[in-house]
Amino acid sequence: MLHNLILIALFSPLLSSIVSALFIRSPKKLGIFSSILIGISFISSFLLFVFYENSFSYSLFDWLNVGNFKLSFGVLIDPISLVMINTVTLVALIVHVYSIFYMDEDKSINRYFSYLGLFVFAMMILVMSDNFLGLFFGWEGVGLCSWLLIGFWFENNDNTKAANEAFIINRIADLGMLMGLFYIYWNTGSLQYSEVFAQIPNLSNTTITLIAMFLFIGAMGKSAQFPLHTWLAKAMAGPTPVSALIHAATMVTAGVYLLVRSNEIFALAPSVNIVITYLGVFVALFAASMAMVSNDLKKIIAYSTLSQLGYMFVACGVGAYWVALFHLFTHAFFKSVLFLGAGNIMHACKNELNIKKMGGLYKDLKVTAIIMIIASASLSGLPFLSGFFSKDKILESAFSTGYLDIWILLLLGAMMTTFYSFRLILLVFFVPSKEKNSHTHDAPKYVLYAMGILGVLSISAGWIINSFEKFINIPFELNIEHSTHYVMILITVLAVIITLVYTICKYKQPIKEPTSKINTILKNEYYIPYLYSNIFVKLYKKIAEFLYEIIDQKILDKFYEKLAFSVFNFGIVLRKLNTSNLSIMIYFVIVGFLLLLLTNFIRILL
Amino acid sequence: MIGLEHYLILSVIIFCIGLLGLLRRKNLLMLFFSTEIMLNAINLAFVSVSSYLGDITGQTVAFFVIAIAASEVAIGIALILLWFKKTRTIDLDSLKYIKG
Numbered sequence: 191m192l193h194n195l196i197l198i199a200l201f202s203p204l205l206s207s208i209v210s211a212l213f214i215r216s217p218k219k220l221g222i223f224s225s226i227l228i229g230i231s232f233i234s235s236f237l238l239f240v241f242y243e244n245s246f247s248y249s250l251f252d253w254l255n256v257g258n259f260k261l262s263f264g265v266l267i268d269p270i271s272l273v274m275i276n277t278v279t280l281v282a283l284i285v286h287v288y289s290i291f292y293m294d295e296d297k298s299i300n301r302y303f304s305y306l307g308l309f310v311f312a313m314m315i316l317v318m319s320d321n322f323l324g325l326f327f328g329w330e331g332v333g334l335c336s337w338l339l340i341g342f343w344f345e346n347n348d349n350t351k352a353a354n355e356a357f358i359i360n361r362i363a364d365l366g367m368l369m370g371l372f373y374i375y376w377n378t379g380s381l382q383y384s385e386v387f388a389q390i391p392n393l394s395n396t397t398i399t400l401i402a403m404f405l406f407i408g409a410m411g412k413s414a415q416f417p418l419h420t421w422l423a424k425a426m427a428g429p430t431p432v433s434a435l436i437h438a439a440t441m442v443t444a445g446v447y448l449l450v451r452s453n454e455i456f457a458l459a460p461s462v463n464i465v466i467t468y469l470g471v472f473v474a475l476f477a478a479s480m481a482m483v484s485n486d487l488k489k490i491i492a493y494s495t496l497s498q499l500g501y502m503f504v505a506c507g508v509g510a511y512w513v514a515l516f517h518l519f520t521h522a523f524f525k526s527v528l529f530l531g532a533g534n535i536m537h538a539c540k541n542e543l544n545i546k547k548m549g550g551l552y553k554d555l556k557v558t559a560i561i562m563i564i565a566s567a568s569l570s571g572l573p574f575l576s577g578f579f580s581k582d583k584i585l586e587s588a589f590s591t592g593y594l595d596i597w598i599l600l601l602l603g604a605m606m607t608t609f610y611s612f613r614l615i616l617l618v619f620f621v622p623s624k625e626k627n628s629h630t631h632d633a634p635k636y637v638l639y640a641m642g643i644l645g646v647l648s649i650s651a652g653w654i655i656n657s658f659e660k661f662i663n664i665p666f667e668l669n670i671e672h673s674t675h676y677v678m679i680l681i682t683v684l685a686v687i688i689t690l691v692y693t694i695c696k697y698k699q700p701i702k703e704p705t706s707k708i709n710t711i712l713k714n715e716y717y718i719p720y721l722y723s724n725i726f727v728k729l730y731k732k733i734a735e736f737l738y739e740i741i742d743q744k745i746l747d748k749f750y751e752k753l754a755f756s757v758f759n760f761g762i763v764l765r766k767l768n769t770s771n772l773s774i775m776i777y778f779v780i781v782g783f784l785l786l787l788l789t790n791f792i793r794i795l796l
Numbered sequence: 797m798i799g800l801e802h803y804l805i806l807s808v809i810i811f812c813i814g815l816l817g818l819l820r821r822k823n824l825l826m827l828f829f830s831t832e833i834m835l836n837a838i839n840l841a842f843v844s845v846s847s848y849l850g851d852i853t854g855q856t857v858a859f860f861v862i863a864i865a866a867s868e869v870a871i872g873i874a875l876i877l878l879w880f881k882k883t884r885t886i887d888l889d890s891l892k893y894i895k896g
Contacts, residue, residue: 770891770892770893771888771889771892772888772891773818773819773820773822773888776818776819777819780815780819
């Protein structure tokens, strides 16, 4: 029964993908069919959660059997994977339903659903696998689907470039991940989670640190942490529902999942944890600062995702793995609904992305506006919304492990989050628009209902925090006295509310934002993309040109040309031997035979 | 007394005659005769060695060689006939198709 549920949950997205792929050229739209299959996958995942008693591993088939290396394609059902599969399939379901509306006019809508289904399948394997190789398989699968979907509108060359950038940067990180896997196998002789974690305590400190570092490099790429973060903002070239599903709710959180999954490794590598913590804080602030000045609707949300991923990494770094997973869980809902709202806005404004050109959309897009306000409030951590619980828990965890500096910085980050979220809301919905907007429509009802589910979850997902902690059951002690605890919550809430009020006052009217030096730096994303293109890309291009023009063309090609021509010329000489005269050929045969006899004779004599 | 060596020497002499004919002749029929002579030289060697050793195998092989030579000649003569019908000549130099 449970095994069947696992199979249904895992393979119905694949079925959706395959069937959609078969109908790529057909004008029939398969959106509803795909959505139903993803819905089935979600229901199975949810039933797995309902019937869950003990964690167990279920082997589908023997995957690799080479020498001493045995690995089965297994599925692990435990609290972590249950949380992940439910989150993934729920968000995927809503994004599928949303895509029926959003991609309706696209002629290759079936190709889109095929990619999307494949993505869900890969993501399910990533989170359900009971070994590191299966995780890596899913890891690469989601990377592939991300590439396919960012470059979905490949007619535009910029999209293709953005897709390639995402793919290449992920390759860099995946190399780290692969090294980690090799190192794990080298030292423990297995890739099965249970066996690896059982062996980890016997390893030396340096080995564990190296493994943790390599795995973290892999996580950095997928979760777009500094310095591999540039691809995420560019990934917004893809369709907006894709941004919601892949680049906000699921794929980019795979890095966090990896850290949570291998918490038993990371718990023994304190030096790596310090790196993770500080890098997380840095990214949280760094990304938030860019979001504060950006004028691109989707980029703001993308940077916000980056910043929230930073928060999750902080939680992992201080050892509060369940908190990281909890923030991942709540973040998936409010961030994906923000993206879907952005999709509605783009749909209404004919794909306009500059929020400075919008304004006064509230009266036309009332429902979208309300859902987005709820999601933003949740993201900012306004009291009793889901983001409040998870983000606050991260701050407390940092505080209780003695990182006071990090607590302050994260608080600053929370204030920045509030600022950019509501700057977006105000500029898009409330500021009187300069241009006369033609009357626009909100999305159809079923889309708004689907978004409403996510909206409700943005409010309420945080309420289950206590049972969530018990369910995940990765112990983490909070050593904070009650009074301090209340003061901290009060400070956080006050800070957020003050920022909120300040933002509302500031952006009540359309104002000209100052063009100070800092602003320019932030708008240019700290010049990091320029830096990368000037240092790495240009250097790489120089090397490639050198290799092509000197090594390839002048040395290798010349050598092989000479080789080929010498064979050819030798052939011309040999050709003369063939006179087509049979008696001469017989001469050759006999002379050869005599030579053979002679050599044999000489050999016998010697 | 005629011993084995005499037979073998005779066999070698006949073989060399056949070989020379193969090299020198230009007439396709003559080439066939030459190969026939060579085969029979070999047969002679087989039979004499078989008799010398008191082993029947060599003589069996000689029979096989005779049989195969017969069939080979049948096919060869047929080909030569066709060739003659087509070109009105059985000169070896008329068979010059591939030239380097």
